[in-house]
Amino acid sequence: MLPPRLLALLGLALCLTAATAEPSPATGKPPADEDGSQLWLRYPQVAQPERLTDYRRALTHVVRAGDSATLQAAEAELVTGLSGLLGMPMPVANQPAADGAVVLGTPASSALVRSLKLGSRLAAVGPEGYLVETATINGRPAIIVAANTDVGVLFGSFALLRHLQMQRPVTDLALSGAPRIARRVLNHWDNPDGSVERGYAGRSLWQWSELPRTLSPRYKDYARANASIGINGAVLNNVNANARILGADQLDKVAALAKVLRPYGIRVYLSARFSAPIEIGGLATADPLDPAVKAWWKDKVAEIYDKIPDFGGFLVKANSEGQPGPQNYHRNHADGARMLSDALGTRGGIVLWRAFVYGEHGPDRIRQAYDEFKPLDGRFGANAIVQVKNGPLDFQPREPFSPLFGAMPRTPLALELQITKEYLGEDTHLAYLGPLFEEVLKSDTYAKGAGSTVAHVVDGSLHGHALSAISGVANIGSDVNWTGSHFNQANWYAFGRMAWNTDASARDIADEWVRQTWGNDPAVVAPVTALMRGSRQAVVDYMTPLGLVHQMGTDHHFGPSPWVKDLDVPSWNPAYYHRAGRDGIGFDRTRSGSDAVAQYAPPVRERFANRATVGDDLLLFFHHVGWDDRLASSGRTVWEELAYRYSAGVDAVQSMRAAWQGVQGRVDGRRFGEVADFLRIQHHEARWWRDASLQYFASVSGKALPAGYAPPEHELGWYQDLARRCPADAHKPRCPEIYTGEPSPTLPREEGRN
Ligand code: BDP
Numbered sequence: 001m002l003p004p005r006l007l008a009l010l011g012l013a014l015c016l017t018a019a020t021a022e023p024s025p026a027t028g029k030p031p032a033d034e035d036g037s038q039l040w041l042r043y044p045q046v047a048q049p050e051r052l053t054d055y056r057r058a059l060t061h062v063v064r065a066g067d068s069a070t071l072q073a074a075e076a077e078l079v080t081g082l083s084g085l086l087g088m089p090m091p092v093a094n095q096p097a098a099d100g101a102v103v104l105g106t107p108a109s110s111a112l113v114r115s116l117k118l119g120s121r122l123a124a125v126g127p128e129g130y131l132v133e134t135a136t137i138n139g140r141p142a143i144i145v146a147a148n149t150d151v152g153v154l155f156g157s158f159a160l161l162r163h164l165q166m167q168r169p170v171t172d173l174a175l176s177g178a179p180r181i182a183r184r185v186l187n188h189w190d191n192p193d194g195s196v197e198r199g200y201a202g203r204s205l206w207q208w209s210e211l212p213r214t215l216s217p218r219y220k221d222y223a224r225a226n227a228s229i230g231i232n233g234a235v236l237n238n239v240n241a242n243a244r245i246l247g248a249d250q251l252d253k254v255a256a257l258a259k260v261l262r263p264y265g266i267r268v269y270l271s272a273r274f275s276a277p278i279e280i281g282g283l284a285t286a287d288p289l290d291p292a293v294k295a296w297w298k299d300k301v302a303e304i305y306d307k308i309p310d311f312g313g314f315l316v317k318a319n320s321e322g323q324p325g326p327q328n329y330h331r332n333h334a335d336g337a338r339m340l341s342d343a344l345g346t347r348g349g350i351v352l353w354r355a356f357v358y359g360e361h362g363p364d365r366i367r368q369a370y371d372e373f374k375p376l377d378g379r380f381g382a383n384a385i386v387q388v389k390n391g392p393l394d395f396q397p398r399e400p401f402s403p404l405f406g407a408m409p410r411t412p413l414a415l416e417l418q419i420t421k422e423y424l425g426e427d428t429h430l431a432y433l434g435p436l437f438e439e440v441l442k443s444d445t446y447a448k449g450a451g452s453t454v455a456h457v458v459d460g461s462l463h464g465h466a467l468s469a470i471s472g473v474a475n476i477g478s479d480v481n482w483t484g485s486h487f488n489q490a491n492w493y494a495f496g497r498m499a500w501n502t503d504a505s506a507r508d509i510a511d512e513w514v515r516q517t518w519g520n521d522p523a524v525v526a527p528v529t530a531l532m533r534g535s536r537q538a539v540v541d542y543m544t545p546l547g548l549v550h551q552m553g554t555d556h557h558f559g560p561s562p563w564v565k566d567l568d569v570p571s572w573n574p575a576y577y578h579r580a581g582r583d584g585i586g587f588d589r590t591r592s593g594s595d596a597v598a599q600y601a602p603p604v605r606e607r608f609a610n611r612a613t614v615g616d617d618l619l620l621f622f623h624h625v626g627w628d629d630r631l632a633s634s635g636r637t638v639w640e641e642l643a644y645r646y647s648a649g650v651d652a653v654q655s656m657r658a659a660w661q662g663v664q665g666r667v668d669g670r671r672f673g674e675v676a677d678f679l680r681i682q683h684h685e686a687r688w689w690r691d692a693s694l695q696y697f698a699s700v701s702g703k704a705l706p707a708g709y710a711p712p713e714h715e716l717g718w719y720q721d722l723a724r725r726c727p728a729d730a731h732k733p734r735c736p737e738i739y740t741g742e743p744s745p746t747l748p749r750e751e752g753r754n
Pocket of ligand 1: 197239240317321356394422
């Protein structure tokens with residue numbers, strides 16, 4: 001007789017097995033349309049017949065002991081996923097009832113897991129890690145999903161599903177995982193009115209006007225998606241914060257969201273506006289040393305923890321781009337962070353205090369965060385982490401790592417990456433950010449000799465910090481596909497996977513994501529992963545080659561505007577960064593210039609300061625060079641190299657389009673078409689970038705385009721005038737004129753063939 005719980009779940013499992021089979025290209029039948037709403041959590045039936053047989057034999061029912069909401073969630077994920085992948089009902093039992101049980105639990109929740117005496121091996125994976133492996137239970141072959149905590153079991157369940165989605169073998173299964181960074185946090189820049197700063201995927205996911213009573217089903221799916229990649233925190237609101245989020249009724253809404261996310265191991269954090277004691281507290285000051293201000297924050301923290309016992313903490317943008325902060329009261333950043341750190345006390349919350357600061361008229365903008373923060377090292381408070389953007393400027397397609405990494409040994413530092421592509425083409429450009437994230441994490445700061453990577457600074461190991469965090473500015477919104485484009489999902493995925501394992505390669509992560517999102521057909525996996533891997537460099541090439549940065553249009557940061565030079569704040573002007581004139585191009589940051597290189601440890605400083613060793617990718621970031629200087633790498637002059645790179649970037653998009661055409665019929669028609677449309681738009685926009693930039697730099701240098709390259713489609717004035725002709729909304733100028741015709745190849749023919 002089957003136990004009642006098993007019977008009930010059998011019914012549920014039967015409903016879920018309507019999942020479609022993974023398409024077999026052999027049948028020639030195109031897969032059914034999808035809208036992308038399932039993200040990478042798709043569970044079509046495994047296509048490889050032998051693998052399917054193995055799976056059906058090795059995974060016959062789910063056995064869970066323990067009743068926490070988290071364990072129930074893990075069980076539900078396994079039932080949903082296994083039913084779909086195996087194309088058969090996946091029953092649930094209290095005990096292994098046959099060969100092939102999937103046994104999940106912790107030593108505390110499950111006698112079966114306890115009986116396996118996993119001891120030191122389990123201890124080694126820590127509070128969130130897991131072991132997923134074949135075992136013998138009561139003389140029967142089984143697969144265990146074991147962890148020290150319930151959330152570890154959930155992460156392990158997703159690891160098992162991922163393994164099966166990729167159709168990997170289950171004989172002698174031995175998966176384990178453990179994160180090195182404790183807090184892996186999405187930063188949502190969502191506003192109370194439902195808009196999203198730098199959001200390109202519709203409106204905010206949070207329906208504040210309906211909360212706390214009405215809970216959108218998307219909240220749970222959001223939690224599932226995050227848990228599947230190990231993200232364990234979410235800052236719900238914009239760093240340019242509204243103090244009202246800390247008001248009592250708003251906190252009830254936050255608490256309702258926290259309740260949905262909690263079973264999935266996700267803690268809620270809030271961006272705190274530094275002047276909140278004035279704006280919602282009725283105090284006359286927000287001076288961090290004022291006793292009434294300190295008391296106000298202590299009370300506020302107590303109120304928050306009353307409603308949200310696992311509250312993650314505060315994210316703070318202070319004295320940056322007009323936000324209030326301790327400097328308004330002649331205090332410094334450490335004074336502000338320490339005050340909040342003290343207020344949080346021993347409740348388990350942290351302060352993520354951002355180092356994104358620059359004065360409007362100071363010296364070289366990229367020097368300023370270091371100059372301001374380094375002297376404060378070690379003074380931020382026991383619960384504080386200083387959150388540093390990956391580069392010293394601002395989320396550019398490429399920039400060097402921030403010199404703060406490695407320079408503040410007595411302060412835990414969090415890495416802030418931007419998942420939303422503010423400077424990389426927003427929604428329409430396909431740019432897989434895995435290679436960018438990997439480049440940053442593996443950058444060697446040399447703070448304590450070779451091997452002092454940014455990853456080791458951030459995970460706390462380099463300088464022995466117990467607190468560690470990594471943040472990703474989210475790209476998630478109300479769009480049905482969550483992220484504005486299907487391929488933007490890969491950036492959310494890559495952030496989570498790299499935050500979990502900072503050693504993971506962008507290449508492997510792309511492979512995983514493609515298999516889960518588009519299927520295991522080798523004729524899809526190979527070209528699509530290749531296309532992804534080259535996509536970020538393509539963007540660098542057609543927007544900001546050779547170490548150029550911040551050439552984007554004012555405010556919306558979309559499209560080329562290298563000619564802009566008259567904005568009030570000098571560092572908002574693209575011309576501030578390229579410094580192009582008759583003599584050459586690039587920003588001299590060596591000793592003869594701003595000497596920003598001095599902020600790096602000696603081996604890095606020497607590499608960046610030397611034209612022979614800086615590398616082409618950062619050349620113009622650190623050096624002002626003559627147009628006719630030759631690059632050792634290619635033998636081209638700087639001007640020729642610019643022409644080459646802008647053109648290569650455009651033609652790379654053309655190749656991406658061709659590669660995508662090759663998967664038609666092997667992925668579903670709806671998503672295929674949506675990606676193809678965006679790639680066409682990207683191709684036009686890449687051409688726009690190239691043509692406008694080359695026209696402008698030609699006018700400054702007085703040089704003609706080298707022979708063989710396709711001439712720009714329009715005169716410089718045409719591009720400069722676009723801003724006037726095409727009104728920009730919050731995101732981008734809407735210029736139908738850019739999208740006419742079909743972009744032609746731009747490289748000289750012999751180059752194009754290479
Ligand atoms: C810049 C964005 C701006 C953000 C700011 C920040 O343009 O919208 O508020 O960063 O990170 O990149 O605070």
